[in-house]
Amino acid sequence: MLELKNITKTFFPGTVNEKVALNDVSITLNDGDFVTIIGGNGAGKSTMLNAIAGVWRPDCGQILIDGVDVTHLPEHKRAKYLGRVFQDPMMGTAKDMEIEENLALALRRGKRRGLRWRITRAEREQYRELLAGLDLGLETRMTAKVGLLSGGQRQAVTLLMATLKTPKLLLLDEHTAALDPKTAAKVLELTDQIIAEKKLTAMMVTHNMKDAIVHGNRLIMMHNGRIIFDVSGVEKKNLTVETLLEKFSQSSGEEFANDRALLN
């Protein structure tokens, strides 16, 4: 499904700020894998997702999605394979556009955008149903500007947008981190539901170890730009926060340092 081969990315090379954000990372995802990703601050989790999304080119290495080499495809061309939800709820939607316009933009991901009308009546019905499914009352506000919505509502809409046109791979970067606990739980539940329904392959970064254990079928831990731990199946199911922390100090020789993770 997804193959990362020896991806390395260094920011500010040759300066005092030089930072090896990804250090020879390789991983292969199988169809239907739902991988949760944990790691300390600056471990390279976001950087890995950005590399896959094509925000910039890696220094070296190769990225394959379903056997297609996308290493040199620009971000907007890779978008047809990917659904993305960001940590910042403001980032995934266009605030000056209506809810239904945002969804219509997302439905056309990977298609040529021509001079047809931007949204059709049939689509509207589809959106109304999907929004009703969120249970946030948005189905009656479809022509409201997204900027009027709360962070949680926007994140839910972003999640819909990311999966409206079924992506080959769903990338979630701490997409519940900016939400209050109740909303976060709801968005997470919605995430599970959509991934299960559409049988998506997904990668979800989280700072919550419990969430990382409970959700998905595979867990990876990152540290200093490397994947230091990768479990799946029964072994993953039987993980506890304690064993994870232990694993971490074993593999890295350090204490687990993620302010937010330790709060949980």
Place this chain on the structure above:
Amino acid sequence: MAFFDWLGALPGAAAQGIIWGIMAIGVYITYKILDVADLTVDGSICTGGAVCAVLVTSGVNVWVALAVATVAGILCGLLTGFFHTFMGIPAILAGILTQLILWSVNLKIMGQANLAVPSRAFKVLIAASRVPKSLLVLAGFMIVLIAVLYWFFGTEMGASLRATGSNIQMSRAQGINTELNKIFGLALSNGVVALSGALLTQYQGFADINMGRGAIVIGLASVIIGEAVTARFAKNFAVKLLGVILGGVIYYFVYQTVVFLGLDTDLLKMLSAIVVAIFLAVPYWKKRYFSNPKKKEEKRDA
């Protein structure tokens, strides 16, 4: 007596206002929709005027002249877009560079700094000596332009342009070629601006190398005035565009009034610039000094 002179000058001011309002729609496309500050307009409005003047005075049909002028404006926008995207130059600087290039180009097009297109000698669509007919023709241009833009920004492609201006990261994540869209928007905007330059040349009966100086400020002023006037009821995009034209007309009414009050018109550009500066500062001041107290509390809790 002076009052009636003033009144009598209003239709002419309205015609000028519509022409500058059309230019302001070009500014609206980049500044409001695409979220790019494009300074090309000071040059491209003159390019439109110069091309139109040269073609009309050499006997070319005025409609053809308008079309070619518009295409010339599109090319100006493409150049700025190329500087901005392909060469990675910040938008403002890219616009200034094109503006400077156009200064030379416009002089070369006209062969001199000023080129007369007297309406007595050439067949033109509008002229200051025929205000009623000009108003009618300009209203026609205005309606067609607004209709076309309303349609375009309602299409898939138009929506992708609006998305690019609203949230560029999201647009890329949704597979939109944001660089291409910026180039396209700049080209479209400067096409409209050059069209208004061609109209202005016909109306005033000449093209002049300085005719675009400060156009961006007049454009911004019109956009701001138009927004202020129509804010309450302008939810519809077409009404917003109409508001921009209205902004241009109001701007010219004020100009006319200043003229009649005997104030120094040389000061008007300075005044417009100051007014625009204050209006641009308002949102910033609001955020800074009148920010929502609720949010502050939330932060304290955290």
